[in-house]
Amino acid sequence: MKTPESQRSVTRPVAAERAYRSPAGIAGGVLLLVMGAWLGFDALVNGDARTAWLAVAALLFVAPLVVAFTVRPAVYANEDRLRVRNPFRVITLPWASVADVRAGYSSEVFTEGGDKYQLWAIPVSMRARKKANRARNGSGPKGDADSLPRKAAGDQSLDEIRELARDHADRPSAQGEPSIRWAYEIVVPAVVGAVLMAVLVVIG
Numbered sequence: 001m002k003t004p005e006s007q008r009s010v011t012r013p014v015a016a017e018r019a020y021r022s023p024a025g026i027a028g029g030v031l032l033l034v035m036g037a038w039l040g041f042d043a044l045v046n047g048d049a050r051t052a053w054l055a056v057a058a059l060l061f062v063a064p065l066v067v068a069f070t071v072r073p074a075v076y077a078n079e080d081r082l083r084v085r086n087p088f089r090v091i092t093l094p095w096a097s098v099a100d101v102r103a104g105y106s107s108e109v110f111t112e113g114g115d116k117y118q119l120w121a122i123p124v125s126m127r128a129r130k131k132a133n134r135a136r137n138g139s140g141p142k143g144d145a146d147s148l149p150r151k152a153a154g155d156q157s158l159d160e161i162r163e164l165a166r167d168h169a170d171r172p173s174a175q176g177e178p179s180i181r182w183a184y185e186i187v188v189p190a191v192v193g194a195v196l197m198a199v200l201v202v203i204g
Helices: 024-045 051-072 127-139 151-168 184-203
Strands: 019-020 074-077 081-085 089-096 100-102 107-113 115-118 179-182
Touching: 019 151, 024 051, 051 184, 089 115, 100 127, 100 151, 107 151
Parallel strands: none
Antiparallel strands: 019 074, 074 081, 081 089, 089 179, 100 107, 107 115
């Protein structure tokens, strides 16, 4: 027996999750990690025992911090929530809890409860803003105005996030309170490396 059209369940397509990251930050972080690995390997192979231990401690301390501030930051957004992965924390914000998203000298999201979180993955470039302003005003060199973006990349990303917050804040699945999880996978190795370095320096 056929099911009447009015009784059929309609599955709403789920929009793909959007991801925002800083390509320049990732590239710089990878370069630093490669340099650190090369220096550490050289110390392990050619240095004495104390030098080798110092190299291990330094890598344990520095490598997680480099990852935290360059490779790790990301912002993920779907129809239900905004997930902000910062150097040491992951903040999950249902759209109903988001009050505003702003960009001054840094990108920030504000909650209905008055809390503020920085979006490390969406840096603010004053130079890119100036180029975009010249393109909008038509004040750049002849021929450049058409090729320049009308908005800086970071500002475009924030516009998309604002639109998502505005369009989906009323969804039942977008309700709830913000939640925060500490990135122990970053904090613990860095603390261990710092303690080991301190011990090695003290005992000489």
